[in-house]
Amino acid sequence: MSYEYIPDNPYLLLTPGPLSTSRGVRNAMLRDWCTWDADYNEGVVQDIRRRLITLASSDADAYTAVLMQGSGSFSVEACLGSAVPRNGKLLIISNGAYGKRMARIAETIGLDYTEYALTETEAPDANETAAVLDKNRDVTHVALVHCETTTGMLNPLSEIAHIVKSRGRILIADAMSSLGGIPFDAGKLGIDFLISSSNKCVQGAPGFAFIIAKRDEMAKCAGNARSLCLDMYEQWREMDESGKWRFTSPTHVVHAFSRALKELDEEGGVAARYARYTKNQRILSEGMKELGFRALLPARLQSPIITSFLYPYARFDFGEFYARMKERGFVLYPGKLSDAKTFRIGSIGAVFPEDMRRMLSAVSEVTARA
Numbered sequence: 530m531s532y533e534y535i536p537d538n539p540y541l542l543l544t545p546g547p548l549s550t551s552r553g554v555r556n557a558m559l560r561d562w563c564t565w566d567a568d569y570n571e572g573v574v575q576d577i578r579r580r581l582i583t584l585a586s587s588d589a590d591a592y593t594a595v596l597m598q599g600s601g602s603f604s605v606e607a608c609l610g611s612a613v614p615r616n617g618k619l620l621i622i623s624n625g626a627y628g629k630r631m632a633r634i635a636e637t638i639g640l641d642y643t644e645y646a647l648t649e650t651e652a653p654d655a656n657e658t659a660a661v662l663d664k665n666r667d668v669t670h671v672a673l674v675h676c677e678t679t680t681g682m683l684n685p686l687s688e689i690a691h692i693v694k695s696r697g698r699i700l701i702a703d704a705m706s707s708l709g710g711i712p713f714d715a716g717k718l719g720i721d722f723l724i725s726s727s728n729k730c731v732q733g734a735p736g737f738a739f740i741i742a743k744r745d746e747m748a749k750c751a752g753n754a755r756s757l758c759l760d761m762y763e764q765w766r767e768m769d770e771s772g773k774w775r776f777t778s779p780t781h782v783v784h785a786f787s788r789a790l791k792e793l794d795e796e797g798g799v800a801a802r803y804a805r806y807t808k809n810q811r812i813l814s815e816g817m818k819e820l821g822f823r824a825l826l827p828a829r830l831q832s833p834i835i836t837s838f839l840y841p842y843a844r845f846d847f848g849e850f851y852a853r854m855k856e857r858g859f860v861l862y863p864g865k866l867s868d869a870k871t872f873r874i875g876s877i878g879a880v881f882p883e884d885m886r887r888m889l890s891a892v893s894e895v896t897a898r899a
């Protein structure tokens with residue numbers, strides 16, 4: 530994928546999804562498709578499932594994938610509600626809004642759970658996780674958000690995975706804003722269930738999400754679901770047999786996603802995409818620092834996905850800053866923290882170092898006028 534500054538959208542989305550997509554991905558949505566024939570089920574849906582498995586794990590034979598209508602949260606709910614059996618107990622490691630949302634899901638659907646809760650700027654600790662697991666012997670499943678998009682923190686997935694697996698628990702990773710953009714190998718880490726969505730680092734359009742799971746673990750989920758529509762197992766069984774979705778499939782978005790997966794390959798795979806996102810983020814953080822903005826997180830905790838910046842002064846008006854940046858073609862993201870005034874800028878999507886430089890010029894112009 531190469532740099533193309535073609536202003537065929539009124540603005541660039543510097544947000545963590547929906548994000549800016551390529552022209553090819555958008556064009557893939559410009560016609561209608563039949564859903565019941567082999568062109569779609571075998572040619573597109575099954576192909577996407579196979580590609581997702583190899584994207585997540587070098588041990589492709591051990592894994593399977595299921596696509597699920599709805600946004601990322603629908604698949605988080607489907608996975609938690611279908612993977613944890615009635616006599617199971619979930620430990621949620623939470624240090625942001627998406628960990629907290631898992632706790633709300635567990636509460637709502639009546640899952641037995643406990644939390645290892647941290648503040649939004651603290652990273653989970655592997656030894657602490659081990660201690661929590663050793664104290665709570667009844668915990669059967671552990672859920673962790675890989676990149677906490679609330680702040681942009683990259684949680685220590687491999688250290689936590691090692692602790693969870695060495696203690697014989699099932700690991701559920703929310704890799705919503707990391708799969709496709711940050712290299713990791715689910716098979717090597719022993720991840721049992723991994724959740725992500727169409728509109729994050731694979732750079733598709735929003736509309737569905739998916740779960741990549743160890744085939745053996747998925748097969749154990751029959752009858753666990755607390756919901757008819759969000760039954761991960763039943764959706765998988767139907768899709769595994771025929772490539773069919775149980776209910777209406779978001780055909781346009783599925784085709785866009787198929788195209789997005791091909792573009793990921795053409796770019797050079799996850800390693801190349803990670804290198805681009807990392808470069809975007811470095812330009813962003815260095816440039817914002819020069820303009821007087823301080824990042825919320827120290828560099829060692831910062832992901833290349835999204836960066837939180839503190840308001841530069843108490844009376845900083847984010848609404849006005851946002852509007853002026855939007856006029857100049859850049860949409861930024863408000864903060865999502867409970868106790869600090871921040872805003873966020875994403876570095877993922879069809880966004881290139883040149884875009885970051887143009888965005889910094891706009892910030893410079895807007896703040897000079899403030």
Ligand SMILES: Cc1ncc(COP(=O)(O)O)c(C=O)c1O
Nearest residue numbers: 600601602627676678703705706
């Ligand atoms: C890490 C993480 N988990 C879960 C979600 C929820 O996804 P959605 O907003 O698509 O429901 C998001 C959304 O940004 C996310 O970043």
